[in-house]
Amino acid sequence: xxxxxxxxxxxxxxxxxxxxxxxxxxxxxxxxxxxxxxxxxxxxxxxxxxxxxxxxxxxxxxxxxxxxxxxxxxxxxxxxxxxxxxxxxxxxxxxxxxxxxxxxxxxxxxxxxxxxxxxxxxxxxxxxxxxxxxxxxxxxxxxxxxxxxxxxxxxxxxxxxxxxxxxxxxxxxxxxxxxxxxxxxxxxxxxxxxxxxxxxxxxxxxxxxxxxxxxxxxxxxxxxxxxxxxxxxxxxxxxxxxxxxxxxxxxxxxxxxxxxxxxxxxxxxxxxxxxxxxxxxxxxxxxxxxxxxxxxxxxxxxxxxxxxxxxxxxxxxxxxxxxxxxxxxxxxxxxxxxxxxxxxxxxxxxxxxxxxxxxxxxxxxxxxxxxxxxxxxxxxxxxxxxxxxxxxxxxxxxxxxxxxxxxxxxxxxxxxxxxxxxxxxxxxxxxxxxxxxxxxxxxxxxxxxxxxxxxxxxxxxxxxxxxxxxxxxxxxxxxxxxxxxxxxxxxxxxxxxxxxxxxxxxxxxxxxxxxxxxxxxxxxxxxxxxxxxxxxxxxxxxxxxxxxxxxxxxxxxxxxxxxxxxxxxxxxxxxxxxxxxxxxxxxxxxxxxxxxxxxxxxxxxxxxxxxxxxxxxxxxxxxxxxxxxxxxxxxxxxxxxxxxxxxxxxxxxxxxxxxxxxxxxxxxxxxxxxxxxxxxxxxxxxxxxxxxxxxxxxxxxxxxxxxxxxxxxxxxxxxxxxxxxxxxxxxxxxxxxxxxxxxxxxxxxxxxxxxxxxxxxxxxxxxxxxx
Numbered sequence: 001x002x003x004x005x006x007x008x009x010x011x012x013x014x015x016x017x018x019x020x021x022x023x024x025x026x027x028x029x030x031x032x033x034x035x036x037x038x039x040x041x042x043x044x045x046x047x048x049x050x051x052x053x054x055x056x057x058x059x060x061x062x063x064x065x066x067x068x069x070x071x072x073x074x075x076x077x078x079x080x081x082x083x084x085x086x087x088x089x090x091x092x093x094x095x096x097x098x099x100x101x102x103x104x105x106x107x108x109x110x111x112x113x114x115x116x117x118x119x120x121x122x123x124x125x126x127x128x129x130x131x132x133x134x135x136x137x138x139x140x141x142x143x144x145x146x147x148x149x150x151x152x153x154x155x156x157x158x159x160x161x162x163x164x165x166x167x168x169x170x171x172x173x174x175x176x177x178x179x180x181x182x183x184x185x186x187x188x189x190x191x192x193x194x195x196x197x198x199x200x201x202x203x204x205x206x207x208x209x210x211x212x213x214x215x216x217x218x219x220x221x222x223x224x225x226x227x228x229x230x231x232x233x234x235x236x237x238x239x240x241x242x243x244x245x246x247x248x249x250x251x252x253x254x255x256x257x258x259x260x261x262x263x264x265x266x267x268x269x270x271x272x273x274x275x276x277x278x279x280x281x282x283x284x285x286x287x288x289x290x291x292x293x294x295x296x297x298x299x300x301x302x303x304x305x306x307x308x309x310x311x312x313x314x315x316x317x318x319x320x321x322x323x324x325x326x327x328x329x330x331x332x333x334x335x336x337x338x339x340x341x342x343x344x345x346x347x348x349x350x351x352x353x354x355x356x357x358x359x360x361x362x363x364x365x366x367x368x369x370x371x372x373x374x375x376x377x378x379x380x381x382x383x384x385x386x387x388x389x390x391x392x393x394x395x396x397x398x399x400x401x402x403x404x405x406x407x408x409x410x411x412x413x414x415x416x417x418x419x420x421x422x423x424x425x426x427x428x429x430x431x432x433x434x435x436x437x438x439x440x441x442x443x444x445x446x447x448x449x450x451x452x453x454x455x456x457x458x459x460x461x462x463x464x465x466x467x468x469x470x471x472x473x474x475x476x477x478x479x480x481x482x483x484x485x486x487x488x489x490x491x492x493x494x495x496x497x498x499x500x501x502x503x504x505x506x507x508x509x510x511x512x513x514x515x516x517x518x519x520x521x522x523x524x525x526x527x528x529x530x531x532x533x534x535x536x537x538x539x540x541x542x543x544x545x546x547x548x549x550x551x552x553x554x555x556x557x558x559x560x561x562x563x564x565x566x567x568x569x570x571x572x573x574x575x576x577x578x579x580x581x582x583x584x585x586x587x588x589x590x591x592x593x594x595x596x597x598x599x600x601x602x603x604x605x606x607x608x609x610x611x612x613x614x615x616x617x618x619x620x621x622x623x624x625x626x627x628x629x630x631x632x633x634x635x636x637x638x639x640x641x642x643x644x645x646x647x648x649x650x651x652x653x654x655x656x657x658x659x660x661x662x663x664x665x666x667x668x669x670x671x672x673x674x675x676x677x678x679x680x681x682x683x684x685x686x687x688x689x690x691x692x693x694x695x696x697x698x699x700x701x702x703x704x705x706x707x708x709x710x711x712x713x714x715x716x717x718x719x720x721x722x723x724x725x726x727x728x729x730x731x732x733x734x735x736x737x738x739x740x741x742x743x744x745x746x747x748x749x750x751x752x753x754x755x756x757x758x759x760x761x762x763x764x765x766x767x768x769x770x771x
Contacts (some may be wrong), residue, residue: 003244005641009429010413013679015027021323023321023325024368025321026324026328026650027317029067029336029337029341030142030143030320030340030341030344031341032044032142032146033141033661034337034658034659034661034664035661035662035668036081036082037084037661038078038614038660038662039613039617039625039658039664039665039666040663040664040668041078041079041096041098041099041664041667042079042345042668043079043095043097043098044081044139044146044167045057045081046056046145046159047144047161048163048316049145049159049319050348050349050350050351050352050376050399051162051165052160052353053093053161053162053163053164054093054095054161054348055091055092055159055160055161055286056079056080056081056092056696057080057088057089057090057091057148058077058089058090058091058105059080059083059087059088060077062076064191064194065191068583072611073706074189075100075611077102077188078096078100078101078189078667079095079097079099079188079225080095080188083136085123086123086133087121087123087126087133087134088132088148088150089110089120090108090130090181090183090186091102091110091157091159091168091673092106092108092186092188093107093135093288094106094223095333096188097345097426097670098345098667098669098670098671098672098673099665099667099669100667101189101217101431101609102188102189103188103189103214103216103425103429105183105190106223106225107183107184107225107227107286108186109180109181109182109284109286110131110180110181110183110185111150111153111155111168111170111178111179111180111181111282112153112180113155113175113177113178113662114153114175114177117129117130118130118239118269120183122566123573126152130150132150132155132609133150133151133152133494134148135229138300141320143316143317143689144160144161144316144319144320145159145160145313146158146159149626151506153172155170155171157169157170158170158171158309160309160316162288162312162315163304163352164288164296164299164355165285165287165299165300165304165484166285166288167284167312168286169281169283169295170282171282172274172279172280172281173278173279174274174277174626175275175276177273178273178274178275179272180229180271180272180282181269181270181271182200182208182227182271182272184212184267184423185199185241185268185269186199186465192338194214194215195214195267195417196213196214197211197266198264198266198268199264200238200263200268201261201262204259206230206232207226207229208225208227208272209225209293211224211225211293214250217427217429217431218427218429220365221289221425221426221427222361222426223289223290224289224290224292224295224301225293225296225584226286226287226300226302227287227292228285229283229284230284231282231531233274233358233663234274235259236258236259236271236273237257237258237260237271238263238268238269239257239269239535240263240267240268241263241267241268242265242266245407256722261274261482274333274646285307287300289355290354290388290426291360292627295355295357295359296355296636298356299587302356305354311367311662315345318642323347324340324343326343326395327682327704327705328704328705329701329702329703329704330701330702331700331701331702335700337659338658338659338677338681339678339681341659341674343678345673346388346678347671348671349378349380350378350403350670351377351378352374352375353375353406353425353426354374358375360375360426362409363410363414363426363427365426370409370503373401374401374406375405375409376402376403376406376424377423377425377426378424378670379403379406379424379437379652380672381420381434381436381437381440382432382433383434383627383669383670384440384442384542384672385439385689386627386630386672386675387630387672387675387676387679387685388417388671388672388675389403389443389689390686390689391531391679391680392706393443393444393449394706394743394749395706395708397437397449397709398709400444401450401451401452404444405452407420407437407440407441410423411463416467416470417463417464418435418467418470420433420462420715421436422436433493433496434493434496435464435465435470435497435500436496436500437461437464438461438464438465438504439500439690440502440714441457441461441688442506442507443686443689444508445457446506446507446690447692447745448745454510454511455513457507458504458507458508458511458516460506462516465500465501465520471487472487473758475487476526477523479578481494481526481529481530481541482494483543484540484541484548485543485548486543488532489560489562490560491538491559491560491561491567492527492560492562492572493564494530495530495569495573496572496573497523498523499524499527499572499573499575500518500697501523502521502524502575502576502688502690503514503575504520505517505524506690506691507690509653524576527572527573527576527580529541530560531570531749533583535553536585537567538566538570539551539553539560540559540560541564546710548560551566553566553570556607557559559697563626563627563628564626565606567621567622568622568623568626568628568629569631570584571597571632572628574687574688575688575691577637577638577687581635587638588639590639591636591639594632594635595644596621597621597622597632598619598620598621598622598651600620600621602618603703607623612626613625617649617665619655619656620731620744624655624656625664625665625666626666627669627672629689630672630676630687632650633645633648633652633697634695634697635687637741637742638741640767640768641764642741642767643727643762643764643767644696645696645697645698645741646697646726647684647698647762649680649698650697650726652678653680653681653700656755677696680697681700682699682706683696683697683714683718683743683754684696684697685697686724692744692745692746693742693745694744695742696728696731696740696741696767698728698756699721699725699756701718701721703716704713704716704718707746708751710750712750713722714751714752714753714754715753716754717753718758719756719758720757720758720759721758722760724760725760727761727763728756728757728767729763729766731754731757731766732753732755733752733754733755734753739767
């Protein structure tokens, strides 16, 4: 019997019962340091996919304002970290990735030795405070793990995280004066008065709870915490840096600065003292909650009920490897690093915003219960509607569905009855323009990823688009454009509103809402109202119907545009490129116009006063770091020269993405820049989210397997792939020749194989049929 069983076991692989091949370790290709220098604005610290905690080092304390004026140096610190710095202030628990404005930086922790110092000090004199010098030679950044040596205190700092809990591990030298400082004043884009209140309870000699309220980009933000030590502290205290108050109540009975178990104020720094032996490790678990300290404790007990640092790191990296394996590519080493770091950055946000029991604080400041969905926050929609959310509809459809449900919850809680514009931590901060929750919702509906009430979602989109007092909409609805003398950035707003309106029309058409379809199809044509045929550019128009004088299509400032000039923004009609091309003189003339964009010389004066753009981020007059240009290279597909799309996208991939700390040509913008890289590397791109079509380009991999949530696999096979072979010679989809410039969403989601045959000269007979 034993021999029969053994024989059967040995032959199981032949019968189709072989064990599944283990997933490749793709974590090793991720370099979180990419984008931490110059304009990338990424952070190197520890987090898990879409995690609530982003535990990362902050390298300076640059204030948002100096003498009542904006301090331009603060812009470098949107993510809290700049690679050029040589000191670390401490490690805080919340960060944005790649944004061009900022907030957060909550609950900074700094381990120190020697005389207690509660002031952070300065970069040029780190010894004047608790910060420490460090060397990049002693720094390691991996997904879900960060390590650095704090030279001034001889402390090895290590960080890891679960979704809602950050875990610290500090290896101390022998010391009778070891301290862990909790700075409740510190923050990103900080200013005097940003922290409106903090409250702390010392529950016992290993557990601290409390909350922090701030008024910043999010004007009413409260974050609760629970902080647990692996070793009891022997004494503790705090200092309140607030100006003396006239009224102190009867708390004046106590000395609240030393060993007093509760303290509150606007400007607090606390400390906890230890005696350590050589090489002793002190660990901290720091849990966050949007609801309560009770919720933070529950999050801690649910996610990290132990003190095994390596286990948390291992589980975090396993979570990352699972997500990275959604796309398995074959490419050169540098390309693998670029690709999987882009995947990593794309999956950093939006972030979870609810406790393990589903409770979260809503836009109305009340506590809500998420039912059958994960509530997310930090929607940088002006950026991410373009490629990040369309990428999620392929790689993260379940999560994207929950993100739409989170947007609809925002709408329900909004007193304006509007979908989010740029929202985070139960706040609308109204940053940037448009109402770009609309294309995110429309894209999900049109692509069949709508596990929500699509008609109710359409109603929310319509109500948002009819909110007359929002950002020039009253003029747009009345005149068919936003007039520059009534509302700034008027051309950009007109163009983006028109595209959003087209998305509403497409959704209405799918849902058989004919009246809505007709209304918004008409509004979607409003882009024509700001096109000046004489100059050949989109141009600001005044409320009396005349064009604004003194027009310079190269200038970014005062010309009716935001994060772009007329040269770039005149190409922003993603929903109707064929009509735009006809309007601008036809295919041949339009292709020449595109050629000029990439080859002309843009004088420095046109971007020298722009924070997020430098010479490195520009190709001709094409500014890849500003999102309105992201679809532009694909517009050749609507001309008779689609091979130029292949040429341009391969050029942009090489020029704007490098496996170096300064390897991003602009802000990563919460994953939008990375999503562009992922799509373009795979060979297709969503020019118009809300359509089911992806414009085809030249893939930059040897092969790729997209492992879909529905269990199917879409494979990209590239023959004759070389750096010089940027031109597609022919294509086959599931073995059948295709000669078109697009793939459909269904073709990808149904699984199968597309094969590209590459060469070093364009095939001018291929792909000349526009979508």
